[in-house]
Amino acid sequence: MPAPGNKIAPPAVVSQMRTFAKPGLRLVPATDDSAATAGAREKHLAGPENRDDFQRTFLPYLDAAYNLARWVLKNEADAQDVVQEAYLRALRFAGTFRGGDPRAWLLTIVRNTAYTWLSRNRSADPPVPFEDEQHPHEALPVDIELIRRADSRALRTAMEGLPTEFREIVVLRDLEGLSYKEIAEVAGLPIGTVMSRLARARSRLKQALHKLSYAGGRP
Amino acid sequence: MTCEDARQLLDAHVDRELDVVTDLEVTRHLSECARCAREVESLRALKKALGEGERAPEGLRQRIVNALGSSGAADREPVTRATWLPRYNAIAIPAALAAVLALVLMPRLFRVDQGEFLLREVVAAHVRSTQADHLTDVASSDRHTVKPWFEGKIDFSPPVSDFQGKTFKLVGGRVDYLDDRPVAALVYQHGPHVINVFVWPSDRSERGPSLVSRSGYNIDHFSYAGMNYWIVSDVGVDEMQKLAALLRS
Numbered sequence: 001m002p003a004p005g006n007k008i009a010p011p012a013v014v015s016q017m018r019t020f021a022k023p024g025l026r027l028v029p030a031t032d033d034s035a036a037t038a039g040a041r042e043k044h045l046a047g048p049e050n051r052d053d054f055q056r057t058f059l060p061y062l063d064a065a066y067n068l069a070r071w072v073l074k075n076e077a078d079a080q081d082v083v084q085e086a087y088l089r090a091l092r093f094a095g096t097f098r099g100g101d102p103r104a105w106l107l108t109i110v111r112n113t114a115y116t117w118l119s120r121n122r123s124a125d126p127p128v129p130f131e132d133e134q135h136p137h138e139a140l141p142v143d144i145e146l147i148r149r150a151d152s153r154a155l156r157t158a159m160e161g162l163p164t165e166f167r168e169i170v171v172l173r174d175l176e177g178l179s180y181k182e183i184a185e186v187a188g189l190p191i192g193t194v195m196s197r198l199a200r201a202r203s204r205l206k207q208a209l210h211k212l213s214y215a216g217g218r219p
Numbered sequence: 220m221t222c223e224d225a226r227q228l229l230d231a232h233v234d235r236e237l238d239v240v241t242d243l244e245v246t247r248h249l250s251e252c253a254r255c256a257r258e259v260e261s262l263r264a265l266k267k268a269l270g271e272g273e274r275a276p277e278g279l280r281q282r283i284v285n286a287l288g289s290s291g292a293a294d295r296e297p298v299t300r301a302t303w304l305p306r307y308n309a310i311a312i313p314a315a316l317a318a319v320l321a322l323v324l325m326p327r328l329f330r331v332d333q334g335e336f337l338l339r340e341v342v343a344a345h346v347r348s349t350q351a352d353h354l355t356d357v358a359s360s361d362r363h364t365v366k367p368w369f370e371g372k373i374d375f376s377p378p379v380s381d382f383q384g385k386t387f388k389l390v391g392g393r394v395d396y397l398d399d400r401p402v403a404a405l406v407y408q409h410g411p412h413v414i415n416v417f418v419w420p421s422d423r424s425e426r427g428p429s430l431v432s433r434s435g436y437n438i439d440h441f442s443y444a445g446m447n448y449w450i451v452s453d454v455g456v457d458e459m460q461k462l463a464a465l466l467r468s
Contacts, residue, residue: 051287051288054287055284055287059280059283059284062275062279062280062283063272063273063274063275064272065275066272066273066274066275066276066279067272067273067275070273076276080275080276080279080282083275083279083283084279084282084283084286087283087286087287088286088287091287096335096336142261144257144260144261144264147261147264147265147268148264148267148268150268155268155269170269171272173234174265174266174269175269175270175271175272176272179236180231180234180236184346185343188342188434190346190349190350191350192350195230195231198230198234199227199229199230202230202262202265205265205269206261206265209265209268
């Protein structure tokens with residue numbers, strides 16, 4: 001069966017999101033969704049229609065979910081397992097989703113699931129002193145042409161060489177285009193930390209591409 | 220704008236995350252500073268080289284759709300059919316049992332979820348308040364200034380103490396939004412640490428403190444004298460407990 005297209009959720013989906021709100025919660029007064037439908041909502045939550053809503057809302061972000069998991073885990077097969085587990089968790093916690101950005105909400109769960117998986121299945125990576133650069137002021141001047149010519153293998157090696165805490169920020173910002181604010185939400189970090197990690201991550205990536213290109217014998 | 224200042228903002232400039240005024244200042248600096256201009260060019264090259272994320276592999280989508288479809292207990296088809304029962308009973312009885320189980324279990328699950336969700340909301344509100352200069356809307360260490368400020372902004376009057384002579388110093392207050400309602404946020408300082416105390420009327424009976432931590436923050440929650448209190452901070456557990464005791468005294 002061919003995978004459906006990866007589209008951004010249409011505006012209609014936004015109104016459907018209310019159906020995830022839990023019964024009994026004080027909802028923000030809504031003109032089109034009054035308390036009279038609370039009973040219907042409750043039934044809705046347990047029924048299969050809810051699952052359709054859930055899929056319509058969150059499946060469009062499968063690619064983003066997969067990319068985040070893949071780069072956190074550095075492994076495609078593990079990423080698939082983690083993404084599946086994350087979607088099941090998301091379905092279980094769909095009641096706590098009350099509007100807002102479904103992508104950020106889903107990615108928060110994917111990220112947590114991935115980190116849980118890492119701590120359970122792999123011995124911790126050798127600690128990388130990611131907060132202090134070894135030679136922060138000795139960064140080599142990087143050849144811009146060299147970055148432009150970097151091939152996918154070099155990029156992958158450079159990315160995988162980053163500490164996970166840095167790599168995930170690059171993935172969310174540069175591969176998936178989340179705003180700083182959304183990244184802060186997903187990673188549970190202050191925006192200032194997102195910014196500094198992103199800057200350091202990019203600087204490291206450039207340095208790594210530089211080194212790789214010389215190590216590979218190319219000019 | 221100095222070169223040092225501008226250099227801190229180059230990534231945000233490339234990401235179009237700066238406000239208009241700051242962005243203009245950075246742009247002006249770039250026209251004067253070859254080194255920063257070069258840095259911006261290399262950042263753009265890097266972003267372009269990284270490209271976009273990959274598509275998820277074929278099959279993962281279907282795998283997830285299948286998994287989602289079979290994860291529910293309430294509407295799952297029974298897997299085996301008992302031969303000694305009429306066919307419809309084989310479906311109806313487990314379905315009824317599942318429904319009863321769901322009715323019993325779901326409110327519990329929801330309660331847990333709701334607590335966890337509120338916890339995350341409280342932490343997020345704390346984090347937001349420490350960013351971008353939005354810690355207080357009324358800045359004062361005097362409770363006689365802070366308390367009246369809330370009047371007309373929220374539909375209750377929060378108890379405000381300035382703990383004269385204690386290590387906790389009242390810094391000010393602001394209105395925040397939690398648990399689907401406007402709440403009072405009282406801001407205290409303990410050494411270099413900022414402490415947010417969120418207060419709103421409680422419809423529950425009194426509840427003792429329950430201390431947890433999330434994302435590196437300690438959060439204490441209790442109900443006292445008809446009010447919900449949520450304390451969030453990066454101070455240690457001991458200080459949290461001291462402040463909770465002071466608020467309850």
